[in-house]
Amino acid sequence: MRPRLSVRLLASTLLAAVLAAGPALAQTKELLTIDLPGDPATLDPHLQWNTDSYSVYRNIFDNLVTRNAEGEIVPQIATGWTQDDDTTLTFTIRDDVAFHDGTSLTAEDVAYSINRIIDPDLNSPQLSQFNQIERAEAIDPTTVRITTKSPYPALLAQLVKLSIVPKAYVEAVGDEEFNLKPMGSGPYKLTAWRKGVETELEAFADYWGGQPPFERVLFRAVPDVSTRIADLKTGQADLIRDVPPDQASSVDGASGVKLLSVPTERVGYLYINAQAGPTEDVRVRQAIAYALDRQTLIDALLEGYASPVNILGAPPIFGYTDQIEGYPYDPDKARALLQEAGAEGATLEFLTSPSYNQAMVQAIQQMLQDVGLDVSISSSDQATFLKRRQGDPENAGSLAIGAWSCACQDADGIIFPLFRTGSIWAKYSNPAFDEAVDAARSTLDEAKRKAEYETAYQILREDVPGLGLYQVYALYGASERLQWQPTANESMFVMDMSWSE
Amino acid sequence: MAIITFPLPRPRLPQMPLSVVLVAILFVVIVVLAVLAPWIAPQDPNDQSLLARLRPPGYTYRDVTYLLGTDDLGRDLLSRVLYGARISLAVSVLSVAVSTVVGVSLGMVAGWYRGWVETLIMRAVDIMMSIPAILLAVLTVAVLGPGFIKLVLVLGLTRWPRYTRVAFGQTLTVAGLPFIRASELAGAGAGRILIHHILPNIAGPILIVATAEFGLMILFESGLSFLGLGIQPPTPSWGSIMSVGRQYLERAPWIVFVPGACLFLLVFSVNVLGDWLRDWIDPRSRSR
């Protein structure tokens, strides 16, 4: 089903590109309306990192570095950087950037932004992504030096997520006021935030990167999927986020709208408790791996909008390897392994919460029951789910599904927190694995890191403390006239969009 | 509870209007279908056919005809709705039972002993009545997590104050009657008097409350399930089926409409029967 859709999508994109080529057709659209599933929790970019929040605030702020369409890390506020030694990185900063109040952005602001997010007093939920940074200091108005606690290969990937805030303004108004009236140097400035309803942005005329494509942008909070789709079809929205795969056909077939899909760095996976219950036996875990028909799950439940993976990671991440053999769908082998382990009819608790795809959970339950396991689902709210899943192994259930993305496109942000001994997520411990991921974390040598991750993934393949199921596709519904290429890290920069009449 | 001999205003069953008879038949049919679900359901309600999901009523796949179509996992909607009826009915019957037992006992105790017991119980009633039951139920179920027993307890324990108010008021009235005084003088204990003499005499009004609450409980159960706060998947209840179906309103509207229609018919019949029962037990309400 999918190839046909893609061809149609490609054709319409080509057609649109041809049409858009004439200069006379490049008209402007004043207001762009985007439906998000929720309201931003915070607009202070150093507080919440969740999609609804950053989809909005990353248009208000600039980042030190960013990713281009190919996924490479490229300068944004920085013009370049040099690695002085294993723990020191020096950035040069643009000198032509102004904040929305007209003051210019300097190295002071960059250093302040880094030091602010790692300041324990701010209580930033994002602290763990930046706490490898020791400090940042401004050497002169266009130079910033960042020191890390140890060699930290994922530093640049993490800095992609760091928004630059104006030091003088934040210090003058205070944290609370800044969260309500954020001001940055990005292409858009905040004009109104009607909490729970919508957030309105206006183009910043003096943006250093050129004229923003739309005069105004409206982000609306529309929790219900079918309502978002209805809004798109009736022209009340120009772009909607989070179209579930099995609703894609209702967007794709409609006139005047199109479906945008992109493979992301996010990976759908099954966690298997290796430290308690029947799944403590590696044969049971391997049996589970053989019992799952990934292709059917993808084709039926995700309607083809996902690709199967053999490892717990997707191609856009550093450290991805296609050298690991996956587990084929082999229910007989699964039954044999269960028999060998004496685990036929063993009871497994499958933890989940409404945040996850319930159909996927129930389909996996069925497949495991088909090979002779007794799986019961325990659905609780997200807070309780996390408490159990991250808590004591004895109480952490046998199974859970998840969709993991560190938004850093690096294996370090995935398998380290999931499986490294001592991590809250890990219900698994293998010194050989720990050694590999520790080594990969503390060297800047890319070839060595790649090799270490391949070793680590090979160990995971044998031990199965978790199983990569598929690479998640991000699906958006858009007006046919909106030109935009969504990215693997699920960011939403209005600056990258354009409109063709 | 063996000796519920509440004083019926008329010795034998009064006439039922034809419309009420029809509704009563409808109610009985729903209950019978629910009870017989394991024997009459054409499929196992949890049997999935991933390649036959979201199919319309009448669809045939691998020699199985899905009379009411399939849901998002290719399960037979008819079977799920039949089994769902059991859950919806069981939850509401049991939670009404819980709240009746708790509420009536407290109400009778408060009305019999008066004094600080009354103050304590009736203040607790005030507290419980100061918060919308649905909000309290949503909060507790969200926090406790879904589950059949939890659902019954939460629903039952948020609704008892209504029974307490009625039982309290009725007990006050009945306790002053001469025959109660007489048996007290004859040496009967409080428990015996409450159960043997007062309960039968206040059963009528309580039955009225319970019937009204029964319809409400069915709605509550489905409302909570609809918000994803009902029982554990994959067990079907009408509310949980509709909650899933809402996502497919355009693509597979039958998933919402079939259990929705059943839910409506059930609550409608319960309400009509409740009205009729009230008129019968308390004829004044009709003549007014």
Next chain:
Amino acid sequence: MLRYIVNRLLQAVIAIFGVLTIVFVVMHLSGDPTLLLVPQDASAEVIANLRRQLGFDRPIGVQYLDYLGDLLRLDFGTSVVQRVPVSQIVAARVPYTIELAAGALAVALGLGIPIGVVMATRRGGWIERGLTAVVVTGQSVPTFLSGILLIAIFGVLLRWLPTSGTGSISALVMPSIALGSVSMATFARMTRIAILDELGKDYVRAATARGMRMDQTILRHVLRNASIPLITITALEIGNLLAGAVIIETVFAWPGIGLLAIQSIQARDFLVVQMIVLLISVVYVLTSVLADLIYGFVDPRIRLMR
């Protein structure tokens, strides 16, 4: 009378205090929001630090006393999720719920009273039976189901009305109908009873005996006298409408306090939930005190009944 009012209000304060305690305990026993706030790769140490900074590591009794202390100073605290004063978050949503409740009340009164009048005056006929069916139907359709039905028919199929959004009358129509239909049934029943009560009274018989036409009598006297119990019911229904808003706002994504409550329960945003519960309880209690007063004022005998 004054003593009665003071007494009743005192009871109300105790009741609300009890409600707050229940909600506080239920929410805090089930775990705090720290895990929901941190990114996936946070370490145990980071989580523990954040939990300590936010004050969730303290004994529940201490947190409770702290909360009550702040409440006495009318300080509702700052949301740990949004980092904004809770009062601001809730205040921004209140107007939407008021708008919805007003719309629903308009639907309920606008349909319920005429239906009740007709039912009382055309007794025993097919009209009464038909209207009774309408009333019972209004009571029997769950609000979320009528919400979905309305969306399916008028939003998706016919596209007459917007499926979501706020700010226009057309956006208000469907949620108001869905929410108001249950209250409509209550009003119709109560109107019928109130009018039947009045019709049995001597002055009506006298008026009809004097040759006044029935509909004139009803319009001139009966409705006016019957309106007192109706005002009472209205006061009580306001509380019920607020409670019903929890579900209907979710169905229509209406950004009022009901939706906020559901979202905040999921996010474990304790202070927001507690303020909403406080707000709804206060309205609930005040309207029922008001209803009691009106009732007691009119007929002291029925003070106990509700």
